[in-house]
Amino acid sequence: MFREAVFGLILAFLVTCIILQEKRFEELDSAHSHLWNRIEELTQANQNLSNIVHDSSKKVAFTAGTSGAENIGTGSTIAFPVVINNEGGGYNPGTGVFTAPTSGQYVFFVSAQGYGSNTLYVSIVHNGGAKVMTMSDGGRGKDFYDSGTNLAALNLQQGDTVWAKCQSGSSYYSEGIPITTFSVACIILQEKRFEELESEHSHLWNKVEDLTQNGSLNKVAFTAGTSGAGNIGTGSTIVFPVVINNEGGGYNPDTGVFTAPRSGQYVFFVSAQGYGSDTLYVSIVHNGGAKVMTMSDGGRGKDFYDSGTNLAALNLQQGDTVWAKCHSGSSYYSEGIPITTFSGFLI
Missing domain, CATH: 2.60.120.40 (Jelly Rolls)
Incomplete structure (x- = not known):
């Protein structure tokens, strides 16, 4: 009788353990499923944000x-x-x-x-x-x-x-x-666009900071200049060694060439200060093709200074290159605070 009672208690304990174990497995399975659903939501949110930010149609x-x-x-x-x-x-x-x-x-x-x-x-x-x-x-x-x-x-x-x-x-x-x-x-697009996105994915904007820190929304912008007068040759790339800003690391101050770290719409600006009897033409070049050009008219004596500026909005693919080229002329002028400069940024 005593053995049967002990056996019954042991059996009841084992059954209880099995029930608790099964319940724990069910809880873990539910948590696992919830976690994966959350990961899928965040992955989709990241993709939606990337599409909104980088979709060239917008x-x-x-x-x-x-x-x-x-x-x-x-x-x-x-x-x-x-x-x-x-x-x-x-x-x-x-x-x-x-x-x-x-x-x-x-x-x-x-x-x-x-x-x-x-x-x-x-x-x-x-x-x-x-x-x-x-x-x-x-x-x-x-x-x-x-x-x-x-x-x-x-x-x-x-x-x-x-x-x-x-x-x-x-x-x-x-x-x-x-x-x-x-x-x-x-x-900056109208805020309504982003409100529509937020209503579709209410948790998306809570993740913007995390996504930015993980590199999903890297900025690209640079400004570089020259610190003095320089002699250049027709057809040569103008190198701007004084780097004021180089967010995203796309600009190379040794070569003067900007390489797009990502695809998108970019804006480039060049300011070239001609001087002396030299008329200076400087073009903004995309993958070898000149797009727009500045003109600094220096054909009026050695003490004459003239500035030429221009800007171009260009659609770049990742890896495309852009630089400032001396289209014609032989020299430019600048000072310690750069006058002759080259800038670009992703919009």
């Missing part, structure tokens, strides 16, 4: 130029028929007008090369209102060239229009590689 950027000198009238819209990039399709090369395909913060840049006895003023116009203006002083003789540049950051609503207008003057100058150009880049 980018807006263009650069367009003119391929030669042309006479224009005061008050007329300047058309830039040479399209170098038109991501998002907002720019119309037939009319010269950009129409915002989406609301957001945009940056516009215009470079206008005046020549002859004509003083040229070109404004950036938003919905009919002039915002900023360039000035190219041509009042010093028929063989004089002068560049004027300006930039405006504008808040656009979908459907807003922006163009470059001849505020005063009668002609501009350009060449086969455009000197007179018009560019835009959308830097």
Whole structure:
């Protein structure tokens, strides 16, 4: 009788252990399943964020130029028929007008090369209102060239229009590689886009910081310059050894070449200070092809200084290269705080 009682207790204990073990396995299996579901959600959230940030169809950027000198009238819209990039399709090369395909913060840049006895003023116009203006002083003789540049950051609503207008003057100058150009880049899309994403994945934005630290949202931007005058040869790459910023490590100060660490829409800017009797042309080159060009007119004596600037919005694939090339000329000028510079950033 005693043995049967002990055996019953042992059996009951073993059954209890088995039941508890099975329950524990069920809990672990449920936790394991929940964990995998969470991992899949975060993986999908990461992919969705990457698609939103890097999907080129959601980018807006263009650069367009003119391929030669042309006479224009005061008050007329300047058309830039040479399209170098038109991501998002907002720019119309037939009319010269950009129409915002989406609301957001945009940056516009215009470079206008005046020549002859004509003083040229070109404004950036938003919905009919002039915002900023360039000035190219041509009042010093028929063989004089002068560049004027300006930039405006504008808040656009979908459907807003922006163009470059001849505020005063009668002609501009350009060449086969455009000197007179018009560019835009959308830097911040309307917040509603991100609110829609947040409602679809409510936990996504809680992971943005983690994803950034893990390299999913690396920034790419650089500015480099030269610290003094330099002699260069036609066709040579201009090296900018003074690195001011090199986020993402794409710029090589030894070669002067930027290599895209990731695909996307980039904006590049070059400022070249010519001096002496040398007329200096500097082009922004993408994978060996010149896209836009600066002109610094130095053909008026050894003590003359003239600056040339230009900007290009380019669609790059990972591994593409961009550099500043001396298209023609032999020297540039700079100082301890760089005047001759090269910059680029991913938008």
